[in-house]
Amino acid sequence: MTMTPTTSTRTSPYSQLRDTQFGHLVRFLSGYKYLRYPDEVDPSLWRKAMARDDTIKPNMQSDEREKPVDTTDQTTNASSANNLNSGDGDGARTSQGHFVEDGKDVHLVDWYGPDDPENPQNWSSNWKLLVTLQICVLNFAFYIASSIYVPGEPSIMAEFGVSETVATLGLSLFTLGYGTGPMFLSPLSEMPTIGRSGIYFWTFLFFVLLQLPTGYAVNMPMFLVFRYITGFLGSPALATGGATIADIRAKRLRKATGNKRLKSQSEIDAAHHTLRDDLVVLGRAFTLTFFEPIVFLWDLYTALLYGVLFTWFESFPLVFGGVYGFDTQEQGLVFLGIFVGGLVTLPLFMLWIRHGIVPKFTQPTFKPEMVLPPAFFGAASLPVCLFWYGWSARKSVHWMVPIVGSSFFAVGIITLFNPVMTYLGIAYPKYAASIFAGNALFRASFGAIFPLFARQLFQRLGIGPGNSLLAGIAVCFMPLPYIFYKNGVKIRHMSRNARHDV
Incomplete structure (x- = not known):
């Protein structure tokens, strides 16, 4: 159905502020008098849109859907709008008929028209860029909370009197936390009855608040427990998106009109979800990860690289602290090599x-x-990065040389991880959130286990041979992208879950 545009596509600073958590707080404290939505200021927006729309049925399987009730009645826009306000009557009808859900007509809350400014496709380029940048900064802040711990391990050992392996658990448990978190929280966010927004906001809020007891932990067990919990709670920032605008709009209109028939598509679907359906969603991330060959191979590859990455990080204090005599603060600065590599690679990518x-x-x-x-x-x-870094890390070579070599890791991660994640998302669009959650678990598990033996690896083999071993692991999987590039279509058609239409 084609709707007449009802609103401007311009995204104003006013609306941008309104949609932030601060804006929601201002609306709540003011009794919803300030930062009002356009349809709250001008109710004719949703009245006209609802009067034009058909009543709908839930998005169920064809054999479960109730048959439409034929009708020859026609209602005017005015009478339909009155029914919407009162919540009484048979609901809005069109010449195409209406559908009954549990004996009640249901009105689908959707966009007000093709130019609805709340539709993300109509956002200004600057606003889209700002939202994307915020997500990137959020992910950056969370990921850095894991690796930035490594230079501080000697301080942990001195303060709590623990061994190197126990000190490394601070990195391992945090990594394991943000791997296990999405396995439960991402599938939950796919359930219409729960949604994304609550999980996203509250878990990250507690992630921030719990940094205080983590930083002021009085003993090592307390510190490790909070490292895992903060990793778990922060994980939705990496694997979960925001709530759908339709859900938010439907809830707002029900409150404004008192009409309980106004529902978003996900709410309509949720009415027909059973406990079994929810358990299937929770189990999907596990089954796709371990029983879908395409997903398993890519997860194994990215997980091994993740393990290599965190093992490699453990060599930084040995190289720049032991070989070059850097103090703790100077050791933290050597990661700028990876940062610069990312700055150069990302624009080209x-x-x-x-x-x-x-x-x-x-x-x-x-x-x-x-x-x-x-x-x-x-x-x-x-592997180029690992060979370069490992064999240049010696007193006879300037400290800048291994830092330059480390920059190639950013090159590899950006140009490998992004295409792989994009490929999985396109090949499995229906189960993308569950697949990404499974991938996060795989990566985090390897990232948690590998560092536990990293120090022993480099101390026994040496920096050069130890990095060569890690490079050898990377070399073994080098053909995988090419294999899928040449034979991916054939492989996807052998899977019952992957897309077959492209």
Whole structure:
């Protein structure tokens, strides 16, 4: 159905402030008198939209749907709007008929028109960029909370009187926490009765608050417990998106009108969810991870690289503290090499996406495997980084040389992880959240276990041979991106869960 545009597509600073958590707080404290939505100021917006729309039925399987009730009655826009306000009557009807859910007509709350400013597709480019940047900063802040701990391990050992292995648990448990968290929290966010917004906001709020008891822990067990809990609670920032605007709008309109028939599509679907359906959602992340060959292979590869990454981080204090005599603060600065590598690589990667991938998305010949070519370069960059860094880390070589070598890890991670995650999302769009949650568990498990033997590895083998061993692991999986690029279509058609239409 084509609707007449009812609102401007312009995104104002006023609306941007209103949709923040601060804006919601202002609305609540003012009794919803300030920062009002357009449909609260002008109720004709939703009245006209609802009067035009058909009443709908839930999105169920064809054999479970109730048959439409034929009707020849026609109602005017005015009478339909009156029914919406009162919540009485048979609901809005069109010449196409209406559907009954549990004996009641249900009105679908959707966009007010193609130019609805709350539709993210109509947001201004600057607003889209700002939202994306906020998500990137949020993820950056969370990820850095794991790796930034490594230079502080000697201080932990001195303060609590623990061994190197026990001190490393602070990194391992945090990593394990943000791996196990999405396995439970991401599938829960897919349940319409729970949604994303609450999980996203409250878990991250407690992640921030619990940094205080973590920082002021009085003993090592207390410190380790809170490291795991904060990792678990912060994980939705990495794997869960925000609530759908339709859910928020439907709740707001029900409160404003008193009409309980106004529902979003996810709320309509939720009415027909059973406990068994919810358990299936929770189990999906596990089953797809371990019983879907495509997912398992990519998860294993990325997990091994994650383990290599955190094992490699453990060598930094040995190299820059032991070989080059850097103090704790100076050791923290050596990670800038990786940061610079990312700054150089990311713009080039984004240009490739813009000019090499985006134009192909709308073409009928597009295949998910088309996003994989950068992974060829990424898979090769990782062992180059490890060989360079490992064999240049000696007193006779300037400390800048291994730092330059470390920058190639950022090159490899960006050009490998992003195409792989994009590929999985396109190949399994229906189960993307569960697959990403499973991938997070796989990566975090390896990232938690590998550092526990990292110090012993480098102390017994040495920095050069130890990094060569890690590079050998990366070399073993180098052909995987190319194999899927050449044979991915055939492999996907062997799976019952992957897409077969592209």
